[in-house]
Amino acid sequence: MFKVIYTDNQYHLHRSQTALHLYCVICNSISKESKSNTNPKTSKTITMKHKKNILILGAGTAGTIMANQLVKEVDPHTWNITIADATNTHYYQPGFLFLPFGIYDEEDVKKPIRSFLPDEVKFIQDKASEIKSEEQQVLFESGKTIHYDVLIIATGSTIDSSEIEGMNGPEWRKSIFDFYTFEGAKALREKLATWEGGKLVVHITEMPIKCPVAPLEFSFLADDYFGKKGMRDKVDITYVTPLSGAFTKPRATQKLEYLLKEKNINIVSDFAIESVDNENKSIKDYSGKEVPFDLLVTVPTNKGSQVIEQSGLGDELNFVPTDKGTLQSKVSANIFVLGDATNIPTSKAGSVTHFQAEILFENVLRFIRKEELLPEFDGHANCFIETGKGKALLIDFNYDHEPVEGTFPIAGIGPLRLLKESRMNHWGKLAFRWVYWNMLLKARPIPFVKARMSLAGKNF
Amino acid sequence: MIMLKELVGNTIDVNEEGFMTDFTQWNTQIGEALATENEISMTPKHWEVITYIQTEYKNNVPLSIRKIGKSGVVDIKEFYTLFPNAPLKTATKIAGIPKPVSCI
Numbered sequence: 337m338f339k340v341i342y343t344d345n346q347y348h349l350h351r352s353q354t355a356l357h358l359y360c361v362i363c364n365s366i367s368k369e370s371k372s373n374t375n376p377k378t379s380k381t382i383t384m385k386h387k388k389n390i391l392i393l394g395a396g397t398a399g400t401i402m403a404n405q406l407v408k409e410v411d412p413h414t415w416n417i418t419i420a421d422a423t424n425t426h427y428y429q430p431g432f433l434f435l436p437f438g439i440y441d442e443e444d445v446k447k448p449i450r451s452f453l454p455d456e457v458k459f460i461q462d463k464a465s466e467i468k469s470e471e472q473q474v475l476f477e478s479g480k481t482i483h484y485d486v487l488i489i490a491t492g493s494t495i496d497s498s499e500i501e502g503m504n505g506p507e508w509r510k511s512i513f514d515f516y517t518f519e520g521a522k523a524l525r526e527k528l529a530t531w532e533g534g535k536l537v538v539h540i541t542e543m544p545i546k547c548p549v550a551p552l553e554f555s556f557l558a559d560d561y562f563g564k565k566g567m568r569d570k571v572d573i574t575y576v577t578p579l580s581g582a583f584t585k586p587r588a589t590q591k592l593e594y595l596l597k598e599k600n601i602n603i604v605s606d607f608a609i610e611s612v613d614n615e616n617k618s619i620k621d622y623s624g625k626e627v628p629f630d631l632l633v634t635v636p637t638n639k640g641s642q643v644i645e646q647s648g649l650g651d652e653l654n655f656v657p658t659d660k661g662t663l664q665s666k667v668s669a670n671i672f673v674l675g676d677a678t679n680i681p682t683s684k685a686g687s688v689t690h691f692q693a694e695i696l697f698e699n700v701l702r703f704i705r706k707e708e709l710l711p712e713f714d715g716h717a718n719c720f721i722e723t724g725k726g727k728a729l730l731i732d733f734n735y736d737h738e739p740v741e742g743t744f745p746i747a748g749i750g751p752l753r754l755l756k757e758s759r760m761n762h763w764g765k766l767a768f769r770w771v772y773w774n775m776l777l778k779a780r781p782i783p784f785v786k787a788r789m790s791l792a793g794k795n796f
Numbered sequence: 797m798i799m800l801k802e803l804v805g806n807t808i809d810v811n812e813e814g815f816m817t818d819f820t821q822w823n824t825q826i827g828e829a830l831a832t833e834n835e836i837s838m839t840p841k842h843w844e845v846i847t848y849i850q851t852e853y854k855n856n857v858p859l860s861i862r863k864i865g866k867s868g869v870v871d872i873k874e875f876y877t878l879f880p881n882a883p884l885k886t887a888t889k890i891a892g893i894p895k896p897v898s899c900i
């Protein structure tokens with residue numbers, strides 16, 4: 337039990353005999369609520385039971401899963417859980433891949449954030465503007481300040497087209513598009529519907545990007561889309577990547593490059609873009625290479641949230657330095673990082689976030705109990721790769737093991753095939769949307785799929 | 797798969813892509829020989845970049861082209877002039893450190 341004294345906008349907590357529940361952690365709302373009990377000007381004290389605060393920044397995939405998990409285990413008499421997001425809409429980002437081709441509608445990919453959060457969790461729609469790790473406070477755009485005992489950063493990553501000269505120039509959203517945002521994917525749908533063909537360039541600006549296979553999938557789906565429209569012969573598709581091949585891991589690269597060839601998609605690799613020439617419609621790289629386009633579909637530089645930069649907590653791309661095994665930040669012991677916001681060397685993907693969440697959840701509980709953290713996260717990633725014409729590939733890998741062929745999730749049985757095209761994999765990819773909304777976000781266990789990668793059923 | 801490779805009188809461990817797998821085996825002579833293999837003739841500026849890369853590697857800092865561009869040693873344009881085509885790959889190979897994980 338604690339006693340709260342209000343002096344010059346500050347709160348000091350003291351032990352006291354009487355109890356009164358203080359549920360609210362927001363200084364602003366404390367001042368509002370406390371008005372009925374005390375007059376701040378006179379420094380009159382009120383007594384109340386003080387609860388500790390877990391604050392989650394970002395209510396996307398990562399934050400939502402964490403809120404659902406923590407609420408089941410954390411003692412509600414001792415802890416408040418608060419989650420804040422700049423918006424009140426949750427986007428199903430994997431659906432942005434399908435939106436431009438009219439496979440999904442707008443309604444398929446957006447739902448209210450609140451409907452995925454448990455009632456016991458306090459949701460605040462506000463944009464964090466600064467994290468003050470020394471003071472254990474987060475400042476918000478509205479002027480609120482929230483104190484935390486444990487902070488979970490889940491602010492994801494976003495695209496920044498201003499990183500490359502000319503990218504968001506006069507041709508932006510005319511002949512230069514992205515599909516990594518809801519608006520971008522929608523604008524591209526309009527463009528594709530009336531486009532008469534020419535040179536389509538699908539391009540990755542620099543690594544890392546979230547869902548690194550999405551641009552490849554986009555190329556495959558474009559091949560299928562224009563084929564069905566009876567105009568594939570009018571479209572020349574080129575895939576341009578800063579990597580040395582279609583993918584970073586050798587066996588998957590081999591497989592994917594074979595597919596590109598089969599679908600008549602050209603590949604330009606080791607392309608480090610320097611600028612976009614709006615007038616002549618071409619992209620140029622530092623070594624002097626040039627690729628002309630009529631329609632450029634690019635994935636601009638992916639960066640962590642601005643609040644990370646403003647707080648001085650990130651690397652050169654605003655990703656937070658994080659321990660790759662425990663998911664504790666390197667900034668401060670009571671700050672943890674989940675999902676795309678980390679700098680750990682694995683894919684930025686919803687499936688990865690889901691696996692991380694299991695490990696992080698355990699470590700947050702351990703931290704609260706003052707126990708040693710476990711370096712359990714193995715980098716596990718599991719991604720469907722849509723290859724068009726109703727088929728997909730599936731890859732499963734971690735820090736140490738590259739994607740190989742085999743069966744998943746049940747060794748020797750499947751029903752999914754690893755690193756092989758199949759219809760079943762395609763249905764798996766489409767079913768993922770249902771799994772995402774109904775199981776993944778709510779932190780319900782997904783049958784047979786474990787946080788740590790299994791070596792069984794794989795042909796190494 | 798790790799293979800043994802003979803280079804200027806030293807035996808080094810390399811992977812299938814030719815990246816050294818044991819940095820402790822590296823010395824300037826080996827660096828020079830690896831550069832020649834990759835058609836780079838080393839100048840003091842090249843060495844400055846290699847030293848920077850090795851220091852970052854020893855401090856466990858993940859490397860990227862952007863990071864090197866912001867290092868104050870070279871900008872991205874110069875980095876490409878010094879190590880044409882795939883500069884990060886070539887420079888890390890010469891520096892005797894593993895190929896940077898470009899985060900997949």
Ligand SMILES: Cc1cc2nc3c(=O)[nH]c(=O)nc-3n(C[C@H](O)[C@H](O)[C@H](O)COP(=O)(O)OP(=O)(O)OC[C@H]3O[C@@H](n4cnc5c(N)ncnc54)[C@H](O)[C@@H]3O)c2cc1C
Pocket residue numbers: 393394395396397398399420421422423428429430431432433462463464465490491492493515516517546547550641642643674675676677684685686687688689718719720
């Ligand atoms: C086109 C595309 C296709 C994809 N396909 C797949 C796929 O097939 N499979 C897969 O597993 N993954 C896929 N992904 C990746 C997946 O969507 C992300 O990895 C996942 O959403 C990461 O979750 P997150 O919570 O870290 O970030 P997000 O879900 O992006 O959430 C971050 C949240 O933080 C909020 N936020 C940011 N800054 C602030 C601030 N300052 N204050 C308050 N709130 C803030 C944002 O509003 C957002 O709601 C795809 C992504 C894209 C773009």
